[in-house]
Amino acid sequence: MNFQYAIALTGGIGSGKSTAASLLKLYGYAIIDADTIAHKALEQSTEEVIEIFSDIILTEGKIDRKKLANIVFKNKALRNKLENLLHPRIKEYILEQSHLLDGKNIPYFIDIPLFFETKHYDIEETLLIFVEQSTQIERIKKRNALSDEAILERINAQIPLHQKKKLAKYVINNNGDLKNLQKEIEKYLQNYLPNIKF
Numbered sequence: 001m002n003f004q005y006a007i008a009l010t011g012g013i014g015s016g017k018s019t020a021a022s023l024l025k026l027y028g029y030a031i032i033d034a035d036t037i038a039h040k041a042l043e044q045s046t047e048e049v050i051e052i053f054s055d056i057i058l059t060e061g062k063i064d065r066k067k068l069a070n071i072v073f074k075n076k077a078l079r080n081k082l083e084n085l086l087h088p089r090i091k092e093y094i095l096e097q098s099h100l101l102d103g104k105n106i107p108y109f110i111d112i113p114l115f116f117e118t119k120h121y122d123i124e125e126t127l128l129i130f131v132e133q134s135t136q137i138e139r140i141k142k143r144n145a146l147s148d149e150a151i152l153e154r155i156n157a158q159i160p161l162h163q164k165k166k167l168a169k170y171v172i173n174n175n176g177d178l179k180n181l182q183k184e185i186e187k188y189l190q191n192y193l194p195n196i197k198f
């Protein structure tokens with residue numbers, strides 16, 4: 001059985017998934033990071049990506065993720081094409097790592113930003129990191145040099161967080177400060193996680 005001890009860690013862009021993942025790591029949990037794996041898959045697919053997008057997405061001979069992102073967030077058909085190319089490779093890596101972790105018989109997390117959108121992973125348990133949109137925009141602005149328009153393009157390419165809230169097994173509200181996020185993670189680990197039937 002795939003993903004026996006897996007918990008999908010998900011949310012929206014800038015909702016705090018990576019921050020939550022770092023905290024979970026501090027508490028000793030293994031994390032599989034789908035974004036890191038996606039970057040690796042992208043590097044290994046350079047030739048095919050150029051075939052789709054031409055060399056305008058290159059900077060000094062390498063795929064420039066910012067250029068690529070600017071194109072795909074404006075064009076759903078191209079976004080789907082890229083996703084169809086990369087997804088099988090990403091899933092293969094994720095499965096490889098999750099098999100190793102399942103062998104340890106302890107829960108682990110897979111940080112999958114688009115878990116609910118893509119429905120590629122048959123994982124029961126989901127931990128959603130939620131924020132209100134105003135906080136989300138504010139935090140993305142601080143983290144990335146993106147215009148308001150580009151931020152909204154990225155947010156609107158995802159299922160709204162209020163909707164994801166209804167789909168998730170457990171929701172952590174990350175509108176507060178980092179101390180609050182840490183407290184919420186501790187609460188989850190102490191009160192909820194031990195009762196999950198894997």
Ligand code: ADP
Binds near residue numbers: 140
């Ligand atoms: P994601 O991985 O979901 O895109 P991040 O974990 O990178 O989101 O968080 C987005 C930004 O918001 C980062 O700069 C992060 O440091 C910051 N951040 C996350 N949670 C909080 C919080 N509770 N208080 C203040 N800043 C936060």
